[in-house]
Amino acid sequence: MASSTTASNLTPPSLSLPPSQFARLQPHAYLLAHLSPPPASNQPSIRANGRAASQFRVTSANAGSLTHTNGSAVVRIGDTAAVCGVRAEILHTKDIASWSVLQASSEHNLDNSNYAGVSESQDEEDRGHIQDLNLLVPNLSLSTGCAPGFTPGAPPSALAQSLSHQLLSLLHTTRLVRAEDLRIWYQPPNLESEEFGNAGEGMDVDTEESGGPEREIKAFWVLYIDVMIISLAGNPFDAAWASVLAALRDTKLPRAWWDADNETVLCSDDVADARKLSLRGLPVASSFCSFEGDAAAGWRAVVIPSAEEQKQKKSAQRRWILADPDGYEEGLSQERASVVVDKENGKTVIVKMEKHGGWTVDSDDLRQLVDVSAQRWDEMKRILDQC
Amino acid sequence: MTALVLLPSDEVPQDHLPTNNSNPLRLGPGLRILSQPSSNGSNHVLTATQAGLLTTDAKRNTVSLLSFPNRRYIPTVNDFVIAQIHHSSVDFFHCMVTPHTAHALLGQLSFEGASKKTRPMLKQGELVYARVQSVGLGAGAEVELTCVNPATGKADGGLGPLTGGMVFDVSTGMAARLIRASSTSAENTDAIEGLAVLSELGKKLESLGGFEIAVGRNGKVWVDCSIAAESAVKVTVAIGRCLQETDQQNLHTHDQKKLVMKILRDMKLVS
Amino acid sequence: MVGPIASLSQLHRSDGSASYKCPATGYSILGAVNGPIELPARRDALKPEEATVEVFVKPGTTTGGVGERYIEGILRSVLGKIVLGREKGFPRRGVVITLAIVGGENVARGDNYLTILPALLHTGLLAMISASVPLSMTFSATLLGVTEDGDIVRDPSPTAAKAAVSLHVFAFSSKNHLLLNESEGRFGFDTWEYVRERALSICQGETTASADGDVAMGEGTASASVSGFIRETVEDQIYSDYAYKLDSI
Numbered sequence: 001m002a003s004s005t006t007a008s009n010l011t012p013p014s015l016s017l018p019p020s021q022f023a024r025l026q027p028h029a030y031l032l033a034h035l036s037p038p039p040a041s042n043q044p045s046i047r048a049n050g051r052a053a054s055q056f057r058v059t060s061a062n063a064g065s066l067t068h069t070n071g072s073a074v075v076r077i078g079d080t081a082a083v084c085g086v087r088a089e090i091l092h093t094k095d096i097a098s099w100s101v102l103q104a105s106s107e108h109n110l111d112n113s114n115y116a117g118v119s120e121s122q123d124e125e126d127r128g129h130i131q132d133l134n135l136l137v138p139n140l141s142l143s144t145g146c147a148p149g150f151t152p153g154a155p156p157s158a159l160a161q162s163l164s165h166q167l168l169s170l171l172h173t174t175r176l177v178r179a180e181d182l183r184i185w186y187q188p189p190n191l192e193s194e195e196f197g198n199a200g201e202g203m204d205v206d207t208e209e210s211g212g213p214e215r216e217i218k219a220f221w222v223l224y225i226d227v228m229i230i231s232l233a234g235n236p237f238d239a240a241w242a243s244v245l246a247a248l249r250d251t252k253l254p255r256a257w258w259d260a261d262n263e264t265v266l267c268s269d270d271v272a273d274a275r276k277l278s279l280r281g282l283p284v285a286s287s288f289c290s291f292e293g294d295a296a297a298g299w300r301a302v303v304i305p306s307a308e309e310q311k312q313k314k315s316a317q318r319r320w321i322l323a324d325p326d327g328y329e330e331g332l333s334q335e336r337a338s339v340v341v342d343k344e345n346g347k348t349v350i351v352k353m354e355k356h357g358g359w360t361v362d363s364d365d366l367r368q369l370v371d372v373s374a375q376r377w378d379e380m381k382r383i384l385d386q387c
Numbered sequence: 388m389t390a391l392v393l394l395p396s397d398e399v400p401q402d403h404l405p406t407n408n409s410n411p412l413r414l415g416p417g418l419r420i421l422s423q424p425s426s427n428g429s430n431h432v433l434t435a436t437q438a439g440l441l442t443t444d445a446k447r448n449t450v451s452l453l454s455f456p457n458r459r460y461i462p463t464v465n466d467f468v469i470a471q472i473h474h475s476s477v478d479f480f481h482c483m484v485t486p487h488t489a490h491a492l493l494g495q496l497s498f499e500g501a502s503k504k505t506r507p508m509l510k511q512g513e514l515v516y517a518r519v520q521s522v523g524l525g526a527g528a529e530v531e532l533t534c535v536n537p538a539t540g541k542a543d544g545g546l547g548p549l550t551g552g553m554v555f556d557v558s559t560g561m562a563a564r565l566i567r568a569s570s571t572s573a574e575n576t577d578a579i580e581g582l583a584v585l586s587e588l589g590k591k592l593e594s595l596g597g598f599e600i601a602v603g604r605n606g607k608v609w610v611d612c613s614i615a616a617e618s619a620v621k622v623t624v625a626i627g628r629c630l631q632e633t634d635q636q637n638l639h640t641h642d643q644k645k646l647v648m649k650i651l652r653d654m655k656l657v658s
Numbered sequence: 659m660v661g662p663i664a665s666l667s668q669l670h671r672s673d674g675s676a677s678y679k680c681p682a683t684g685y686s687i688l689g690a691v692n693g694p695i696e697l698p699a700r701r702d703a704l705k706p707e708e709a710t711v712e713v714f715v716k717p718g719t720t721t722g723g724v725g726e727r728y729i730e731g732i733l734r735s736v737l738g739k740i741v742l743g744r745e746k747g748f749p750r751r752g753v754v755i756t757l758a759i760v761g762g763e764n765v766a767r768g769d770n771y772l773t774i775l776p777a778l779l780h781t782g783l784l785a786m787i788s789a790s791v792p793l794s795m796t797f798s799a800t801l802l803g804v805t806e807d808g809d810i811v812r813d814p815s816p817t818a819a820k821a822a823v824s825l826h827v828f829a830f831s832s833k834n835h836l837l838l839n840e841s842e843g844r845f846g847f848d849t850w851e852y853v854r855e856r857a858l859s860i861c862q863g864e865t866t867a868s869a870d871g872d873v874a875m876g877e878g879t880a881s882a883s884v885s886g887f888i889r890e891t892v893e894d895q896i897y898s899d900y901a902y903k904l905d906s907i
Binding site: 162172173306308347349351354362366 | 723724725727728730731732735736739769770794795830831833834835836837838839840841842843844845846847850851854
């Protein structure tokens, strides 16, 4: 409500223009008027959508609503909604052309693990298997009608493609999914053993007998992670990533084993046997945009102050960093920043940080953004834990 | 004065500006004036928007930036260009000045003495030597060409359709050099703007009757020497090759002379 | 350490071009810029009063994929920001930048493009300078990796980059603004700030910009900086192009 009153205060009384029209005709002035209300009006600086600068939109998440997937989630951040489904398929190692080569090199790695820290080489191997074999396949589609301008039958837009890449890249760098969860092992029966009798069902992964033949990987689970943005109102990445995260947390893989007689992988249809993925951490993405008060800042014929001068005159400079921008705000700003953080034992770890498209955001601002993102992490954890 | 190369956002040092204050300072391409808000009003500084060699002309009180010669031509009023007719409509010929840009318009009647009856009937692919009349303002503006001097109604400086001959592509920097070289009085002969190629060609080909040349700012050179009768084509190609190689290899004057000799010998035009 | 090698205006048929080779990372890029040109079907561009900047990245041995779209978006936002799209002849037209990766290790699917980003940025900038596209400023970029021991490695090779705990790409404008930052891995903010300081000194040299914005070239380190390298590359080309003029002075 505050938004509409401010706007009507600013429009000249002779021209009775409703705020919605003002917003369309002069979007920049409209948002600026909200963020810098006249001192006399005693209005707080607030965004046109009624949020404070570092306030995120109301977020809700709901997991497991799609029954035909291994895991699924719907995440809604304001009017941006993303649906994510995870489908697991089996990839036989005999279908992987380069498998024998990879196998040799990974065995070499395993040898090293005896000397170096085990967990680290495990990490390396994870990266190798997941990345080299493309075990994670995210795809994002901006469906027709999610926002005006998305026409049916059009090829995937550059935005959809780049978001797909960002998801994949973040899945790889965070090493969210453990390769161990995706492996399907085969433990050959120990024929010399006396207790051969119970080996008929002895493909259980956990039974590892010393001295027996080495167990080997027979297949992998490949996770197809499909994200569909059903409504796009700005900031699609945060919503898409949150939906991927929620869907992976929800994902259950059936127990699978190699059947030596049939030379194939069999899965158990018992729900109780299925196990969840054990994810590494909980990286949460927060995006920001920088709104410049001077609409003509980009092309006004003035000397651009150098970074040092800019720092000194910070107070005079009029720009706002807006968290979780909606579509309207995104259209009015060029400079974007995105921070992905995780928390380990209460300590904030930055997983990814990026900013481009302008020169107003620098270290001091980014430090604040990391703090804001850390708060957002707590909020998102609560939401994701509840869903 | 040492040569000064500026990069975008570099300021032009005060001591490089011409000190002649009688005329207003004129800025060439690649420079813009910015105001620096400060406590006592605002100062103005000249900054570069392109990379280039700073040159000043004290006589005309101009300062400009010589940028890379390979750059694209941007139409500027009063420039001479060589345009090719793409198609014609009721009132205009639509001409190509630079590749991949919108067509420039040349009025059907903007020729010397043209009327509804006497206007030239140019067909697709024909060439005109024209002057940029206006470039318009703002986005999507169209470039207009003319083949007459609006003040006199005459086709000054060889404006009009170019018949015969052949056109060669050179860099815009080379075209500008050729124009500057031809506008400078040819008294001190040899190398004007570091170009000896034309005067050398002129000397060597005098016996064949000489040649005609028109240079368009848009990086086109039209060469014709129909006087040379049966060897006309050979001479034209030879001149074109001399110009293009001088341009592409950025030859020095003595190399240019060698090149002229070599090419003319190759094509058996001189012994 | 071997510095990068770059040269300008190598292609005759484009308006501007640059080739760039970084021996440390092994990447070699060829860039071409055409502009201002008419973009088909873009007459109703979003901002008709400005030039549209288009960036295309062509990988060396494979067809372009989603990774290229992503990196094109980043390059477009950085390079587009410094183009003065309202200068004469530019509004409503396009500046098309094509960057071909002609050498170096392939960037695998889903791999971060960080290792190649500085090379792409520099090639794009040099090609735009070569095409005389009006720019408001120049920039310089660098890639830094933080190893497990906390050491900072400049321009790590693709293998070293894989082993690094975090990777950072910074681009600073000629006036020391932070134009671009891409960081990945696991790191704290203090590490980031430390890396940023290091990156700034690599890009701009140890010099502090004097008040008039003119970087003092007196100190020996200035030419060893990345911005010094960009400046030298451009100067060399101008000097050779205008040799005829400079001889007469």
